[in-house]
Amino acid sequence: MKDRLAIGLLGLGTVGSGVAELISRNGKHIAERAGMPMVVKKALVRDLARPRNVGECPPLTTDPESILADPEIDVVVEVLGGEEPALSYILAALRAQKHVVTANKELLAKHGKELFAAAKENGVDLYFEASVGGGIPIIRPLKDCLAGNTIEKVYGIVNGTTNYILTRMENGHSYEEALAEAQRQGYAEADPYADVSGLDAARKIAILASIAFGARVTEDDVARTGIERLSPLDLAYAHELGYKVKLLAVAQELDGALDVRVQPALVPEHHPLASVSGVLNAIVVRGNAVGEVMFHGHGAGRLPTASAVCGDLIEVAHNIRQGVRGRNGCTCFHHKPFYPAGQVKIRYFLRLELADEPGVLAKVAAAFGQEKVSLAAVIQKRLTEHGAEVVLVTHPAATRQFAGAVAALKAFPETLAIHQPLAVEGEA
Structure with a gap:
């Protein structure tokens, strides 16, 4: 029986430092839940001299192989973001028979099939709760808690940056003014394309749709329209008609085919999604047994996202203690067509x-x-x-x-x- 879970952390930026801090701050509580203590054995960084926003800084390295090839490391946590080198690192970790926890929505929306195949081939687990909804639990509820339902529809607000911009525009600010404010507050990147074009939301709904409907959906399968052309007048007139404007991600099954899209939409003011403001996210799942349930909270951020990562690490620890490998396998059992747009x-x-x-x-x-x-x-x-x-x-x-x-x-x-x-x- 292992006496601890040894973690290799790929990235010690916003989310990575949050993971290290949460493991340190809540270590006793996490150990009780996991059945063993957790320790970040090593963290991969670009610059060893850069100041770190973490109380107890783990040992640092600039050499990925010192993590990927370390036989003592049980699980690799990838919080680098982007496609490469994250994809290569995760595949290397899986092939080294290390479990992987990732927050990388881009990789899952583009390369999910390849990643899950590698995990299955090597008898390890790939967890990704933090890839959608930040601190909101949604992946595991879809895969486990709601597994007895036939899911009919998944929809909601999955990008906090655009929701913040639209909230500002409700108060009369132009799109340009609201975007600039979001950038000043740190909610939007200097290049906001992935958020405002709907690409970030498309990646997230591709992941949710793949789980909900048991069929592979990639970001290229998602029809998307962003918010760049919206005016405060659109929001004002929508309000007069009894609606709020939100960037909605929608996935539903129609006559055995999938309709998956991201677009600005009018939501009735009495609907729970209409009251979701600022950088918050909310996701609604409609099942044929449970009806509609909504998951609401912080869709990003240092500690909320770290919370989801730590939840996955506890699951990995449970699997190791029970001698179970490959429990969190791919659930894309079917090939389903896409409804003609x-x-x-x-x-x-x-x-x-x-x-x-x-x-x-x-x-x-x-x-x-x-x-x-x-x-x-x-x-x-x-x-x-x-x-x-x-x-x-x-x-x-x-x-x-x-x-x-x-x-x-x-x-x-x-x-x-x-x-x-x-x-x-x-x-x-």
Whole structure:
């Protein structure tokens, strides 16, 4: 019986230092839960001289092989982020028959199949609770606690940066102002592309969809639209209609095929997701037995993410004590097609600027009617210096038909501007 769990830590930045601190601060409690104490035997860093934000700093190294080839290290924790060298390091650890805990959503969304195959081949476990939702427990509930359900839908707010930006825009700040504030607060990177384009959220919903529906989903399978083209007017008009605007990640199964997407959407103000503000995340899971359950909390951050990593380390310790290997295997048992993107039926919100002339609204209605898109509401909001601003809300319509109607509007000389369409989730 092992007397301790020896950990090799790849990275001692924000999350890595949080893991080291939590193991030190809560060491007695964690040892009781794990059945053995944990120790970070070595941490990989780029610069040995750089100051570290951790109370009891573990031994440092710049040589990955001193961790990957150390026979005393039981588990490797990867918190470097990015694709390489993280992918190579994890594969090397698995092939050395070391368990791996990672927070790397990009690797799982791109290379999950390869990583789980390597873990299975070498009889070790790959855990990744921290890859989605930061400190929110969602991976293990999906894999274990809700395993008796047929999952119908998973959706929610999985990117805190965009949620913070949209919260600021609700107060009248422009997208540019809100983004700059997010960068000043440290919520957004200097290059915010992965967040604001929806790529980060696409990676997370790909992971959740793979688990929920038992079929491999990669980031390239996720249709995505970001928040870069949104205006405070979109949020203000949505509020007048009884909605909040959120960047939603959605995965659902329709007639045996998967619909997985990320897009700005109107959420009814009475829905629990509407009250999720700032950098918080929330994920809703709908099962055929449990109904809807929501997981809400800090989706990122030093200690929340470290909390998820430590939870995985406790699971690894349990497996080692019980002599169980390969328990946390891949759950992608099926090959499922993807629902044709153009046929997914969604309600839409669309803001237009039209020439203020008689008969223009009739032409707009006719364009939607030609594509068999039914309009639930047509509201003239205000006169601009060029024309009239109009907001449309549709009944559920196939994406292809809605796009056809918008294409027809673009051809009208009376159409002065067409702003980014938003999905509408539920009734206000």
